[in-house]
Amino acid sequence: MSIKTRPLTLTLNNKQYGPLDVPEGLMMIDFLHEYVHMTGSRLGCGQGICHACVAIVDNPSGTSEEVRTCITGAHFFNGKKVRTVEGIAKVDEQGGVVELSAIQQAFLDHYSFQCGYCTPGFVNAATIFVEQLKRQPIAREDLEGAISKALENHICRCTGYVRYYEAVRDVVLKTPGLLKETVK
Template identity: 90%
Template sequence: MSIKTKPMTLTINNKPYGPIDVPEGLMMIDFLHEYVYLTGSRLGCGQGICHACVAIVDNPSGTSEEVRTCITGAHFFNGKKVRTVEGHAKVDEQGEVVELSPIQQSFLDHYSFQCGYCTPGFVNAATIFVEKLKREPIAREDLEGAISSALENHICRCTGYVRYYEAVRDVVLKTPGLLKEAVK
């Protein structure tokens, strides 16, 4: 008996892949790890609860969303533009990191993680949050609740929540245009 496959084509971190014959029931986390060797997304709970596995799907409308790769089949991503944690930093010709994204750097500066297992999911969630604020700035008084909403689905087993929140707040406060100017 052979495994049924279907061709799939997608873009991951601005690099086109496919068409690749992919088993019909393969989860995206397995595709990322086994087919394109991007292992930054983590298989945590395997049930879509912890969000360590999330990847970003960039929609044609200019918005982005988190998709849990441990419970979403690879073929859902057919034709889509996807970002993983490996796609945030700037790299040189040899693939060496030359500059971290503001979120990644802030997480390091704030020692936001202990074991780091959940960090890729938090990086992706925070990245989407900051990108959303670039399109739709919010009032300063709404910032704490907005950070909580952006990160609330992510589980950190090492109790790193406070530092993740502080790191995201720091990026928002240091990035012009993400907060609405106060009305005088």
């Protein structure tokens, strides 16, 4: 008896992969870890609840969304453009990190983690949030609620929430164009 495979092709962190023969039932988290050696996304609960495993899918419309890789099969990503936490920072041609993203740097500056296990999921969620604000700024008075909504599905078992929220707030407040100008 053999394991049934199908070809999988995707763009991952701006690099083309495939076609690769991948078992039909393989979860994306296992593909990331075992086939392309990207271990930044973490297997937390294995049930899609904690969101430590999320990857970003960039849609053709220009929007992005989080997809939980522990409960989503690798073949769901066939033909898609995907980013993991490894693809958020700017890298050189050899793959070495040249500059962290504003979110990653803010998380470091605010010590926005304790054990760090959930951090990749929070980085991806915050990245999508900032990208959404670039397309559609919000009023300053709506910022706290918007941050809560953007991060609400992510679970931190060490209770690092306050610092995650502070880091995201800091990035938004320091990045021109993310908040609507108020007219006085």
